[in-house]
Amino acid sequence: MSKPFIGEIKMVAFDFPPKGWALCDGSMLNAQQHNSLYSLLGNAFGGDQTNFALPNLQSRFPIGAGQGDELTNYSWGEKGGVENAPLHTDNLPAHSHVVKAASEGPNTGDPSNATWPDKARTHSYTDSSPNTPMNSAILGKTGSGHPHENMPPFLAVYFIIAIVGKFPSRN
DSSP, rough: OOOOOOOOOOEESSOOTTEEEEEEEEEEEETTTTHHHHHTTTTSSSSSSEEOOOOOOOTTOOOBBBBOOTTTOTTTTOOOOEEEOOGGGGGGGOOOOBBOSSHHHHHHHTTTTBBBBBOOOSSOOOOOOOOOOOOOBOOOOOOOOOOOEEOOOOOOOEEESSSSSSSOOOO
């Protein structure tokens, strides 16, 4: 196998970095000891003038930096996304709920904890403001507000980065 480029990232099915490689786990390295790698990465993944961070691909997947046709622009080193996402009413498709009614006629004048009858003896509507909640069984509740998992199927492997090798030259 030829020498890797410094900063080259690979996926591997084993759980350790070979000699000359490091795990992409966000570890901090000394900029003076790894000046070639630091000159390529800088502080794009974190750090300061003394130390710099390796990319952290633990529980993350990589995405190409830049902007594809009609897609979002992602800057080099940018992190994003969430594992769990709550749904809001704006995320739901337009829909309706079935109104439920009792199978017998009206038997109370108090709407508290009551439902609509299947037929009314007198007027069924009012022009006054609603101020008494009806029985929640009238319109069934949907959802609980818990976030849903936002992850496609996956297989966990290790990402490693070359910390020694050939320095890449620009075209």
